[in-house]
Amino acid sequence: MNASVDISVPDGVVREPVQTRAKATFERILQAGLEVLMADGLPGMNTNRIAEVAGVNIATVYAYFTNKESILAFLARRFEDERASWVEEYAAQLGVSGGPTWEQWFSKSIDGMIRFRLVEPGSLAVRRALTAMPELRDLDTWSTQRATEAKVAGLRRIAPKLTQAKARAISHTYTLTVTAVIDEAFAKTPYDRAAIRELKRMIIAYLGSYLPPSETQK
Secondary structure (H helix, E strand, C coil), X not given: CCCCCCCCCCCCECCCXXXXXXXXXXXXXXXXXXXHHHHHCCXXXXXXXXXXXXXXXXXHHHHHECCHHHHHHHHHHHHHHHHHHHHHHHHCCCCCCCCCCHHHHHHHHHHHHHHHHHHCHHHHHHHHXXXXXXXXXXHXXXXXXXXXXXXXXXXXXXCCCCCHHHHHHHHHHHHHXXXXXXXXXXXXXXXXXXXXXXXHHHHHHHHHCCXXXXXXXX
């Protein structure tokens, strides 16, 4: 994995405002971008339409963003940061005495990813755009790296004999698999619940080849 990925300010973002009024305008443009994306999809998204929905002139849009891709990049960074932050916070419970079993933890982790997408429907549209646009691939890589690293310590608490490298490889495989299956499950409306059930079974079987069964599972 490439640990050097840096998406602190996505390419194409001219500047992030510091003044209160400018921040409000910036957020209106982002919200308009999200609304247009959700209503018209990626092909129907353009800066003129975003300016119209935001109630600003096109010059104002270009004062902050160079194109629609940079608006998408900022939205994707925000959603992916929120998603990765949740994983990092939740990962602190993995393998901790008195906490959930690892089987319960991973099952609930998948439930949490499902909940996030249901509570933040805009994230679905952004996620689809993210996976459809090669120029936004670094954002997906960055989010995957954070989610991968978050679970490494917990895996080693459960199975101390795992090396750092092996725990990272297991976490990376888990993260990629879960993300891909959830992406596919949410390609349908309503989302494919059967696929999620099978995902959980597959993940527990895979992890069970490396992690000892929890006391409640024996």
